[in-house]
Structure formats: C-alpha cells, structure tokens
Amino acid sequence: MWLRNAIRNWWRKRRTDAELDEEVRGYIELLAEEKIRSGMDATAARREAKMELGGVEQVKEQTREVRAGHFLETLWQDLRYGARMLRRSPAFTIIAVLTLALGIGANTTIFSFVNALLFRSPAVEAPQRLLEFWNTSAKIDRYSYIPLNYPDYMYFRDHNQAFSELAAFGDSPLPVTWNHSGVGETVQGQLVSGNFFSVLGVHAALGRTFSPEESQTAGENPVVVLSHAFWQRRLNADPRALGKALLLNGTALTIIGVAAPEFTDVRWGSTVDFWTPFSMAPALMHNPHLLADRDTEWLLGIGRLQRGVSASQAQANLALLSHQLQQQYSESNKGIEAIAYPFELVPGPTRSQIGALGGGLMVIVGLVLLIACVNVANMLLAKAATARREMAVRAALGAGRMRLMRQTLTQSILLAFLGGVGAIPLALWTIPFLLSVTPPGLPVHFQVPLDWRVFLFTFAVAFATGVLFGAAPALRSARVDVMPDLRDETYGGRSRRSRLGSILVIVQVAVCLLLLIGAGLCIRSLMNVGSIDFGFDTNHEVIAQVDLGSAGYSDVKGAVFYQQLLQRLADLPGVTSVGRGDRLPLAMGETVLDVKVEGRSARSASQEFTTHIIDAGPGYFAALGTPVMQGREFTARDGPGAPRVVVINEAAAKRFWPGQNPIGRRLIVAYPAPQISEVVGVVKTVKVRDLTESPVPVVYRSILQFYSANSTLLVHAAGDPRFLLHAIPNEVQALDGSLVVTDLETMQQYMEEPLFPSNTAALLLGAFGLLALALSATGLYGVMSYTVSQRTHEIGIRLALGAKPRDVLRLVVGQGMSLVLIGVIIGLAGALALTQLLSSLLYGIKPTDPTTFVAVAIVLVIVALAACYIPARRAMRVDPMTALRYE
Amino acid sequence: MTRVPTELLQGTLDMLIMKALALGEMHGLGISRRIEQITKGTFQVKPGSLFPALHRMEEEGWLSSSWGESENNRRAKYYQLTKKGRRQLETETQRWGRISLAIERALEA
Numbered sequence A: 001m002w003l004r005n006a007i008r009n010w011w012r013k014r015r016t017d018a019e020l021d022e023e024v025r026g027y028i029e030l031l032a033e034e035k036i037r038s039g040m041d042a043t044a045a046r047r048e049a050k051m052e053l054g055g056v057e058q059v060k061e062q063t064r065e066v067r068a069g070h071f072l073e074t075l076w077q078d079l080r081y082g083a084r085m086l087r088r089s090p091a092f093t094i095i096a097v098l099t100l101a102l103g104i105g106a107n108t109t110i111f112s113f114v115n116a117l118l119f120r121s122p123a124v125e126a127p128q129r130l131l132e133f134w135n136t137s138a139k140i141d142r143y144s145y146i147p148l149n150y151p152d153y154m155y156f157r158d159h160n161q162a163f164s165e166l167a168a169f170g171d172s173p174l175p176v177t178w179n180h181s182g183v184g185e186t187v188q189g190q191l192v193s194g195n196f197f198s199v200l201g202v203h204a205a206l207g208r209t210f211s212p213e214e215s216q217t218a219g220e221n222p223v224v225v226l227s228h229a230f231w232q233r234r235l236n237a238d239p240r241a242l243g244k245a246l247l248l249n250g251t252a253l254t255i256i257g258v259a260a261p262e263f264t265d266v267r268w269g270s271t272v273d274f275w276t277p278f279s280m281a282p283a284l285m286h287n288p289h290l291l292a293d294r295d296t297e298w299l300l301g302i303g304r305l306q307r308g309v310s311a312s313q314a315q316a317n318l319a320l321l322s323h324q325l326q327q328q329y330s331e332s333n334k335g336i337e338a339i340a341y342p343f344e345l346v347p348g349p350t351r352s353q354i355g356a357l358g359g360g361l362m363v364i365v366g367l368v369l370l371i372a373c374v375n376v377a378n379m380l381l382a383k384a385a386t387a388r389r390e391m392a393v394r395a396a397l398g399a400g401r402m403r404l405m406r407q408t409l410t411q412s413i414l415l416a417f418l419g420g421v422g423a424i425p426l427a428l429w430t431i432p433f434l435l436s437v438t439p440p441g442l443p444v445h446f447q448v449p450l451d452w453r454v455f456l457f458t459f460a461v462a463f464a465t466g467v468l469f470g471a472a473p474a475l476r477s478a479r480v481d482v483m484p485d486l487r488d489e490t491y492g493g494r495s496r497r498s499r500l501g502s503i504l505v506i507v508q509v510a511v512c513l514l515l516l517i518g519a520g521l522c523i524r525s526l527m528n529v530g531s532i533d534f535g536f537d538t539n540h541e542v543i544a545q546v547d548l549g550s551a552g553y554s555d556v557k558g559a560v561f562y563q564q565l566l567q568r569l570a571d572l573p574g575v576t577s578v579g580r581g582d583r584l585p586l587a588m589g590e591t592v593l594d595v596k597v598e599g600r601s602a603r604s605a606s607q608e609f610t611t612h613i614i615d616a617g618p619g620y621f622a623a624l625g626t627p628v629m630q631g632r633e634f635t636a637r638d639g640p641g642a643p644r645v646v647v648i649n650e651a652a653a654k655r656f657w658p659g660q661n662p663i664g665r666r667l668i669v670a671y672p673a674p675q676i677s678e679v680v681g682v683v684k685t686v687k688v689r690d691l692t693e694s695p696v697p698v699v700y701r702s703i704l705q706f707y708s709a710n711s712t713l714l715v716h717a718a719g720d721p722r723f724l725l726h727a728i729p730n731e732v733q734a735l736d737g738s739l740v741v742t743d744l745e746t747m748q749q750y751m752e753e754p755l756f757p758s759n760t761a762a763l764l765l766g767a768f769g770l771l772a773l774a775l776s777a778t779g780l781y782g783v784m785s786y787t788v789s790q791r792t793h794e795i796g797i798r799l800a801l802g803a804k805p806r807d808v809l810r811l812v813v814g815q816g817m818s819l820v821l822i823g824v825i826i827g828l829a830g831a832l833a834l835t836q837l838l839s840s841l842l843y844g845i846k847p848t849d850p851t852t853f854v855a856v857a858i859v860l861v862i863v864a865l866a867a868c869y870i871p872a873r874r875a876m877r878v879d880p881m882t883a884l885r886y887e
Numbered sequence B: 001m002t003r004v005p006t007e008l009l010q011g012t013l014d015m016l017i018m019k020a021l022a023l024g025e026m027h028g029l030g031i032s033r034r035i036e037q038i039t040k041g042t043f044q045v046k047p048g049s050l051f052p053a054l055h056r057m058e059e060e061g062w063l064s065s066s067w068g069e070s071e072n073n074r075r076a077k078y079y080q081l082t083k084k085g086r087r088q089l090e091t092e093t094q095r096w097g098r099i100s101l102a103i104e105r106a107l108e109a
Helices: A002-011 A013-037 A042-053 A056-065 A070-088 A090-119 A150-159 A196-200 A228-235 A278-284 A311-328 A348-386 A388-396 A401-436 A452-478 A482-486 A497-530 A555-571 A620-624 A650-656 A721-735 A747-790 A792-800 A805-838 A850-876 A880-885 B010-022 B028-038 B047-060 B083-108
Strands: A130-137 A141-146 A163-170 A174-180 A183-192 A204-207 A223-226 A245-248 A251-259 A274-277 A299-305 A336-342 A541-547 A575-581 A592-597 A608-616 A628-631 A645-649 A666-669 A675-683 A698-702 A710-717 A741-746 B063-069 B075-081
Touching (some): A002 A070, A013 A042, A013 B075, A070 A401, A090 A348, A090 A401, A150 A163, A150 A311, A228 A251, A251 A278, A311 A336, A348 A452, A348 A497, A497 A850, A555 A710, A555 A721, A620 A710, A710 A721, A747 A792, A747 A805, A792 A880, B010 B075, B010 B083, B028 B047, B047 B063
Parallel strands (some): A223 A251, A608 A698, A645 A675
Antiparallel strands (some): A130 A141, A130 A299, A163 A183, A174 A183, A204 A251, A575 A710, A592 A608, A645 A698, A666 A675
16 A cells, blocks of 8 residues: 555656645635635735745645655655765765775675685585584593594494484595596595485586495495586586596596586585595505504594484484493593584584684774774764755755754765775775685685675675764754854854864774784784794705605505605705605694603603604604704614614603603504614604694604605705705606606795784784774874864964964864874773783783883874874965955 | 644544545645634644645545635645545544543543
C-alpha cells in the first residue's frame, strides 16, 4: 500500500505539487472571500488570510512530509545537493576523499587478510560438519602439535563411533621430482587416504577422484589426481591427459582425474599440484615400512560427523580411543591424546593466534582511520562556516532542523562513500605488494581475494566513518540563526567552532603519538632480534637440497655420489668449505630422540634426556660458520665401520655434564637401535627452532654413519656467494643429469623466512605510523591555516596597534603548540597504559622504554612545530590596512 | 477557541474530518468550518494540521478527492468519504466511546 503510494507520488510528482499549490492558494482565496463577505476590504482580507495560513511554502512542506515516499525523495534531493556541493569545491573534495581513501583503504587491506585467513571457508561440502584432529602430548603442552602415525590413523578410522567417515592427509606437502622429457622439476604432492575426496565432498572436473575401496596396500594403485591449477598451468588443460603417466620420484603414476577448480587443498596458502593415495607413500617418501611404522608421525585426520553427533561428542570418542591406544602401546603412545578442531583453512590454536594478530592490526588501522576522520571533520567544519548563509536560506524556506542536519550528514556520508570507493583500488594495489614481500623459499601461494565480505566491510566502515566525522558539522548546521546568518555577520574572531577544533587536534596528536610509540617499540624490538647471534654465519653461504632417492640411488652409490659432489664443490675457486647435513638451523620439522647420558655424577637427578638430533657431515660446521669450541668436528673417517661418534653443542654440554669436560664421555642414542657414541667435539650453540629461544641442547651424529638419501648441501664462499647459485646445479648435473637441485638459495634469503613475521610487522607498523604522522601533520596545518585566515581581522588590529610581526608569530604558534603539547601529554599517558598489551611481542625491550617514548615525542613535536610555523608566517605578513578593511 | 494540538489528537482529528465529510463532500476550508460547527466552536483546525491530515487520510484510502467548482466559481479540491473511510469512522467512533466511558468511570471512582 505504502509502496504503491510512494511510487505514485514519485511518478506524478510535478502534477501533485502543482495541485497542492493550487489547493493551498485556493484555501487562501476562499478564506479571503469569507472575510470580504463579513465586511473587510479586499486587500486587508487577503493579507489577513495569508497570515492566518502561516506561510504557503511551510504548509505545503508540512503536507509533503506526511506523504508516502517523502523520506526517500528528500534523501535523493540531499544526495544530489551533496554531490553538487562537492563538485563546487573540487580541491576540498579531492583532499577529503584521498584522506578517507587512505584511512579506509588501510582497513580494507588488513581485513582482506583476516578474511582470507579466518572467514573464508574451504571449497568443500558442508564444512561445518567436518572436524580435523591430531595428537597432543600432555608432557609438552596442550597446544603442541603432533601428527598421527599411520597405524594410529587406521585404528581411529576403524574403531570410532562419531564419524561417518574418517580420512587422513600428510601434514605437509611433499616435494617430489617430476621427470619429463629428460628434465627434472619439483612439484608439490599431497598424500591422502582413499576416502579423502569423498569425505570432503569434492568432485572431479575431469575423470574421477579416488574411491575408498581402492587398495591402500603399499605399492598398489599408482594413481594421481591433479589439481586444477596444475593441469591448466603445466598440461595446458589438455583433456587427453587422463590415462597418461607422470614419472614422480622415479615411480610412474597414472592420471585418473583433475579436481574441481575451486578446491585447492585443505590448507590456506597450499600449492598442491597433485594428490596420491597412501599406497604410494612408501615409494615416494623412500620409506618401505612407512605404513607400519609407529614412530614416523606424518598424518592429520579429518572426519565428517555422523548425523546428530556433536563436536564435543566426537572429541570424547577420540579421547577414549586415545586411551585405548595408550594402554596397548604404552611405549610409543605415552601421554598422547587426540584433539579435534573445527575444519578451517587455518585451524586450531593457530587460528586464535592469527585472530589476536589480526585484531591488533585492525585496531591500529582503526586508529589511523580515526585520525583521517578528524582531518576531514575539521575540513568540513571550516567549510560549514562559509555555508552558514546557505543553511539560513534553507531554514527560511521551511526546512526543519532535522532536515538540515540530515542534509549535512548525507553530504558527509556521500564523501565517505567516495572514500570507500577510492579505498578499493588502493587495497588492490597494496595487497599484492604485501604478498610480494613473502620470502621466495616458502612453498605457499597466498590468495587474498576481495570477496563480498570485504566489500561489505569497506562500505560499512565508510558509512560509519561518514557518520563519525559528519556528526559535528551536522549538529553545527542545525544551530542556525536565520537573521544574523542571512545578513552574513561574521563578527567575532574566536568562533564557536574553535573549541571543537581544538579538541579534535588534541585527539589527533594523542592518537598519532600512541601509534608512533607502538611502532617505535616494535621496530626497536626487531632490531634487537636482528642482532641476535644465531650461532652461524648468514652472509657467505648458499644452500641447496638434493634428493637421491628419487633417482633410485642405493646407500652405497649415494654415499659415493655425495663424496664426489662435495669434493668437486670444494675445488671450485672462491669456496672455503663445504658440508652437508640432514637439516639447517631454524628449519621446519625436527628429530627428537631419547638420549641416555653416561658418566653423570651420582647426585644428578636423571640420566635420560629428550634431545634434538641432527645428522651432519664433515665440514658441516665449517660451512655453517659455527665455531668448534672443543675437540673436533666430523671427518671422512667417521664412516660406516668406524666407532660411533657424536658432536654436541655447548647447551648440551652444560646440560649433560655441567662443569665437566664432555670430550671423551659417552652417551646412548635410543634410535634406531641403542648405540653407544663418544663425544668428540663441542660446537657453539645454534638456534634450532626460532630466533628468540633460549639455548637448546643438540646432539649431532655423523651423517656418514646414518645415511639418508635426502641432504642439505652447504657451501661457504670467501666473498659474495651468489655465483654458487649456478655452480652448485652445474656440478650436480655434471655428475648425474637427471638429478634436480631444490630449495637453492643464499643463506640470507633462507633467513628471510624466520625473520618474515618480524619484518612484516615492522613494515606494517612503520608504514601506518608514518601515515598517521602525515595525516596528523596535514590536519594540524589545515587547522592552523584556517584559524589564521579567520583571525586576519584581529591580527590586523594587533599589528595596527603596534604589535611586532614576531609577536603575532609567537601568538599563533604558541596557541597551536599548546594544543599539541596537551595532546602529547595525553598520548604519553595513554601509551604508558596501553603498550603493556605489546609486551608479548617485544624482544629485548620494555613496553615502557623511556628512550623510545621521549624520542618519538620529540619527533612529533618537531613535525607539529613545522606544521604550525608555516601558516603562522603567513599571519606575520598580514597587511594591517587590508585586514582592517576586510570583515 | 482552542487550537487543536496536532500531535496529541491526530486520531481525534481524523475522526472529526471523517464525521464532517459524512455529511457530504467538501473542500479544505469547508471541512474546517464544518468541524467548527459540529463541535460548537471548540475546535478550529488550522491549515497546517488540516492539509497534512487530509492528504494522509487520502493515501490511507479513507478519503478520495476530485477537483470541482467552489461557491465562488473557483477550482477547489473536494474530498469524499470512501466506503473504507466509513468503516474506519465507525471503528473510531466505537473506540472513542469505550475510551471516554472508561475515563468517565475512572474520574467518578
């Protein structure tokens, strides 16, 4: 009903308006005639009738107000009016929109990341009914993350009562060598159970996916399903790819299907190229006993809940099964419990960490936006002063206070929306830039798209922003005094606006100071991290991975190959040392074994320690740049037949034999079979897992005694090592053309990975801090300029009365800086309170570090001084005569 | 002569207008005069309240309008009560009766 009326009113607007006009004037006529009939003369009658009516336009407006659709019509009018106003002052509009676009754009960028990580759901069927699970150990901590081994997964699969189906997948992608047309290339594979695709509900775009019944016996069922991206990129989306074979790590696997395009694996940032069933795992991972091995933990479980079963029930069921396993296998499963989480692209405890990080960043960009809002509010207030006459006219024509307020508010929201529109391209530019800062070594492909959530967020923020900075000008516009404003009496230097403006400036300065102090603290913390002694040299090495298993090398052949390769590399000019090991410092994954220590004094509490184990070859420490503190490092003589030797780091020495000489002492490493090994050297402690850890004990075994087909090569050069980026693959190819070298990078590039989060944080905070500073400075400058222009009259009087220009300068700058100083004091107080929140992120620096506080405050004061001084200089040059004439 | 404060007695104003029109179609000023008459001069409806009310009620469907000739041969907009309006008038009258009865009782108690 209302809608019909509204449409009709809009459709016939002109005619309805004309009719209304006629009706109201007709009323006046009839009323006048009544009065004439009762004896009044014509002119008097008409005048009295008009006065009784109270104003034709006002009555018409009151009538229009009650009609259907009036609100929308006035809204449309306000929008057009607002647009016209903005067009009339293009400089103002551009600056305001730019300021807002920067503020809103920062928010959009951060939200896009948060959205991509936390809110987007994986492209599977009914993800809310899926749970992921892995093991934790009460011994380590509740949030420890221990993948499952294959027999445990089978047990869960066969005995659970909560899931209709339980699948599993490898906890990290598997890099394999794809040999085609004589060239080797690394691709990323993912090992999965047969029911993986059916549990997730993912279909094939071409061919088929795995069927659960297909055999999972080792060696059988050599098939792959390709990812859609891989099929498009590398096989040119050839439909005849089905049935062809790929030679992966020396095994031929048949392509049976291509996955649907939306599905890109179960982890955010994954770049999986193909999936293959567990039956292929022993071949591809060079571990023939993998499927029966209780000690290799490499799987994560995922299951679809049965109808009517809740997540907590499923968790309880898993706990029960874990207990059963603990009883059956008390050795390997002691203290191990399965823990389930809802299935997300970023699951589990990482989710809350990222949530906290994302939340923190959103607060920061929110503050930047606040500063931008203050700027625009000030600009609008300045403009409102000149628009007072226009408002007065409108009020005289019948606009109520609400209408005036709404008009101004609509203009603000329109401005904010334009800012929101400008924010989108800004975000589209910033996001790829941030993504490009990712170190190249990470095999991930982050997708941060701008989906509907991001757009909704952007425009919601724009709307809220418009209301926020539009509130003050809107309230100001409602307080219009028709008569004085029409006559344009702008007497009075200190207009009412200045108090609000002052408060806004103080707020801006305080918030800006807060942000800059936070940024300063984080940057100094990062500088501290950067100067940590990692225990090895990061400047002169190149590292590379070689996998001999994929080319089918036997243990003996492999050992010979490595020996030859290392010799050739050592002979290259410019190379000071070479070595190989099973992992690098700060690499992902670890080997942890129980070590029994002999020769401890009788008073010591325990004899057994769970320790990190790294296998290293001769020259490993020299190539790494880690000094040998006592004894020696491994040599070629520490080979298969020779007595077992180990090298330990200083932390281990302190732990196992405190205060004693560890050289010559013995320990027993529990796996693969307990062997007594003698300590022959002590090396400096090197960072193992992360940069800020306290010293971790490590026992190094001789790699010549523990062969593994996969090795990390380290080559140390005297000068710039980058020539090795070509030399190493050359030498490898010279020995065997089918081998491919992977993860080839300089140590500096490699170190970008652990430093990546800190570097990114510094980049973001620094950028936002500078943005805040720029916005605050321009805002302050604008306020000061405006104040000066408003007080030209007053300044002229002062100068005419004998004040020196320098006095005027001091007056203006003094007033501005007093506001700044108040803001600084408030900001410092706020920072003292709030930086406590950062204490967990800061390394080597207190959240209330006085140097940072003082330094940042000084910088801000200097910038503010400049922003006040420049317009004040203009004030100095006011010609008293012109100023006095101007009113 | 008391002026009708519009916000307070909007429902009452509607009722008076409809009652005035129950006697036959009329233009704006005429309605105002009729209301004055039938309330024995108690209520004088100003055009600022009258016209919004008339237009609102027309949109509700209680009144319909047409252009005709007034007494002095001018064009004027005449309003009539529709069938829906008549029903509404009855409903309002009954409700008013109930309210005034209740208030009467309350004041006597």
